[in-house]
Amino acid sequence: MMQIEIIEMSDTKAKFILKDGTPGLANALRRVLISDVPKMAIDNVEFHLGPIMVDGREYESITPLFDEIVSHRLGLVPVPTDHELFVFQKDCVCEGEGCPNCSIMYSLNKIGPCTVYSGDLVPLGNEALKVKDDLIPIIELGDGQAVLVYAIARMGTANEHVKWQATHGVGYKYMPIISVDPKLCDGGSKCTDLCPCKVFVMDGDVAKAENLLQCSLCGSCLKFCDMKAISLTEDDTQFVFTMETDGSLTAAQTLDYALKDLQARFAKFCEDLPDA
Numbered sequence: 201m202m203q204i205e206i207i208e209m210s211d212t213k214a215k216f217i218l219k220d221g222t223p224g225l226a227n228a229l230r231r232v233l234i235s236d237v238p239k240m241a242i243d244n245v246e247f248h249l250g251p252i253m254v255d256g257r258e259y260e261s262i263t264p265l266f267d268e269i270v271s272h273r274l275g276l277v278p279v280p281t282d283h284e285l286f287v288f289q290k291d292c293v294c295e296g297e298g299c300p301n302c303s304i305m306y307s308l309n310k311i312g313p314c315t316v317y318s319g320d321l322v323p324l325g326n327e328a329l330k331v332k333d334d335l336i337p338i339i340e341l342g343d344g345q346a347v348l349v350y351a352i353a354r355m356g357t358a359n360e361h362v363k364w365q366a367t368h369g370v371g372y373k374y375m376p377i378i379s380v381d382p383k384l385c386d387g388g389s390k391c392t393d394l395c396p397c398k399v400f401v402m403d404g405d406v407a408k409a410e411n412l413l414q415c416s417l418c419g420s421c422l423k424f425c426d427m428k429a430i431s432l433t434e435d436d437t438q439f440v441f442t443m444e445t446d447g448s449l450t451a452a453q454t455l456d457y458a459l460k461d462l463q464a465r466f467a468k469f470c471e472d473l474p475d476a
């Protein structure tokens with residue numbers, strides 16, 4: 201039975217070991233983490249056209265960037281996502297029209313000269329849906345320029361577009377199996393000095409592989425050891441995973457979703473198999 205051992209877990213980063221798995225299972229988990237965890241992202245942006253009056257002064261609703269580039273930049277801003285709160289628009293009671301169960305509306309209203317940041321997006325309604333990364337620059341407005349925008353976020357997955365990708369840098373390596381033959385080791389400590397990942401320590405006169413999780417499987421220890429005392433292989437049942445999220449979901453929520461999603465897929469697959 202596959203198991204997960206958490207090594208590190210912060211809000212947006214995780215490192216864990218998948219135990220008793222197979223290479224296929226590890227890759228399936230990687231792919232679900234990348235493409236199938238739903239998140240909210242801005243998908244529809246409406247620009248106010250024409251002059252904007254602020255305090256008796258007329259501003260032009262114009263920016264140095266094309267509207268479509270501004271829209272694209274807004275799409276990539278991580279939008280806080282709660283899987284309990286939101287559903288896909290296609291599954292929503294509103295039948296895809298857009299409602300508070302399936303979408304979040306933001307307004308962006310700034311006059312130049314200034315830099316417009318992600319933090320300037322104001323959620324209409326629930327203040328808790330304010331984006332967490334305040335300082336992502338969107339546009340720079342010159343004097344007399346202004347932007348007034350309504351942006352709607354909806355749920356999607358990265359299968360559709362990368363802006364709905366909740367994770368970044370998802371990868372894994374095989375767990376190394378390193379052993380030092382104490383009969384051959386001459387205590388020359390070349391491996392402790394020269395291993396770039398600092399995997400080895402001296403245990404009396406004999407080297408010992410201690411920091412296995414740091415090993416990048418580069419194999420330089422095999423080259424450096426004059427006595428050929430080290431053996432290095434890969435364990436294809438254990439995988440060391442690292443992943444990050446963009447902040448729209450926590451690393452724990454993302455991993456939890458991916459594991460449940462995989463489990464449901466396997467269950468469905470078993471159900472669909474004809475009885476033997």
Ligand SMILES: [Zn+2]
Nearest residue numbers: 292294299302
């Ligand atoms: Zn809806």
